[in-house]
Amino acid sequence: KAGVTQTPRYLIKTRGQQVTLSCSPISGHRSVSWYQQTPGQGLQFLFEYFSETQRNKGNFPGRFSGRQFSNSRSEMNVSTLELGDSALYLCASSTRSGTDEQYFGPGTRLTVT
Amino acid sequence: QKEVEQNSGPLSVPEGAIASLNCTYSDRGSQSFFWYRQYSGKSPELIMFIYSNGDKEDGRFTAQLNKASQYVSLLIRDSQPSDSATYLCAVKANDYKLSFGAGTTVTVRA
Numbered sequence: 001k002a003g004v005t006q007t008p009r010y011l012i013k014t015r016g017q018q019v020t021l022s023c024s025p026i027s028g029h030r031s032v033s034w035y036q037q038t039p040g041q042g043l044q045f046l047f048e049y050f051s052e053t054q055r056n057k058g059n060f061p062g063r064f065s066g067r068q069f070s071n072s073r074s075e076m077n078v079s080t081l082e083l084g085d086s087a088l089y090l091c092a093s094s095t096r097s098g099t100d101e102q103y104f105g106p107g108t109r110l111t112v113t
Numbered sequence: 114q115k116e117v118e119q120n121s122g123p124l125s126v127p128e129g130a131i132a133s134l135n136c137t138y139s140d141r142g143s144q145s146f147f148w149y150r151q152y153s154g155k156s157p158e159l160i161m162f163i164y165s166n167g168d169k170e171d172g173r174f175t176a177q178l179n180k181a182s183q184y185v186s187l188l189i190r191d192s193q194p195s196d197s198a199t200y201l202c203a204v205k206a207n208d209y210k211l212s213f214g215a216g217t218t219v220t221v222r223a
Contacts (some may be wrong), residue, residue, distance in 0.1 A: 033211065043157070043201065043213040056210045090156055096209055099145045099164050104156040 002027065004093050004105035012111045018079040021108045025072050025093030031055075032074035033102060034066060037088040049074050050096050078110075086112045116140060117204050119214035127222050132189040134217050136202030139183070146178055146185045147203040151216070157201055161187060192221045 005024045013019050025032050033056075034046040045058040049068035068074045072093075078085055088109050092102035120135040134148075145164045149157035163169045163176040163185065175188040185204075189196055202214040 031209070035213075042215045045210060045212070048209065056208060088156075092211075099162055100205065100209060101147065101159055101162050102203075102211055103159060104149075107156045 004091060004103055006089075006091055006105040006108050008108060009106060010109045010111075012113065013081050014113055015081055015083060017081050018077065019081060019110060021076045021078075021089055021091075021110075023074045023076070023091035023093075023105055025074070025091075026103060029093035029095055029103075030072050031094045031096040031100075032068060032072065033092045033094070034074070034076050035090045035092065036060075037090060037107075038086075043090070046076070081112045083112050086110060116212040117202055117214040119200075119202050119217050121217070123218040123220055125220045125222060126192050128192060128194060130192050132192050132196065132219050132221070134187040134189075134200050134202070134219070136185045136187075136204075136214055137183055138185070138202075138204045138212075140204065140206050140212075141180075141183065143180075143183075143204045143206050145205040146176070147205070147211070148174075148176060148187045149201040149203060149213075151199045151201060153198075189219070192219075194221045194223050197221050 031050040033048040048056040066076045090107045094102045148161040151157045161176040177186045199216040
């Protein structure tokens with residue numbers, strides 16, 4: 001079974017631009033969660049989508065948004081990029097049932113200059 | 114108070130020794146507990162999960178859970194240099210939201 005895939009793997013943007021990241025979950029997984037990882041703040045939860053609906057949201061500004069499609073693929077968008085948005089963005093997929101283990105993709109490394 | 118706290122590292126152990134990692138959590142309603150391993154520059158990899166009090170063993174890894182004490186631990190037996198990584202404790206409450214600790218970096222000395 002293929003794992004979680006994320007595209008692109010690396011991205012360089014300038015302040016003020018916007019960016020869209022993509023995540024394809026493991027086949028059969030309908031939940032996709034997004035995380036931001038930085039050296040100073042660690043892994044922080046952004047939001048979770050299940051069946052095309054946002055089910056949970058972390059404490060991030062409205063510049064961070066997401067959506068999920070009917071095939072469970074998810075996109076995350078960050079508008080008006082700031083230098084502090086430079087981070088590793090990770091998505092994780094799960095079944096949202098039972099112990100609900102989450103499996104991470106390889107991540108997208110975003111650098112904002 | 115942070116939701117999930119891990120013992121501060123780094124933790125350095127000789128090859129063949131036992132590495133002991135600890136984690137406490139604040140939400141008594143937490144249901145599931147996970148340990149992830151993250152190598153430098155890579156994404157977290159799930160290595161263990163536990164949801165009942167007691168011990169769970171998988172190869173050289175043993176997870177221990179004590180819900181009354183709100184404590185979960187990970188033991189790595191016969192530590193190998195390939196175990197050198199950051200270990201992340203994660204806790205899930207009823208809302209399916211996963212909260213992570215800051216991680217403990219383990220270095221296994223050959």
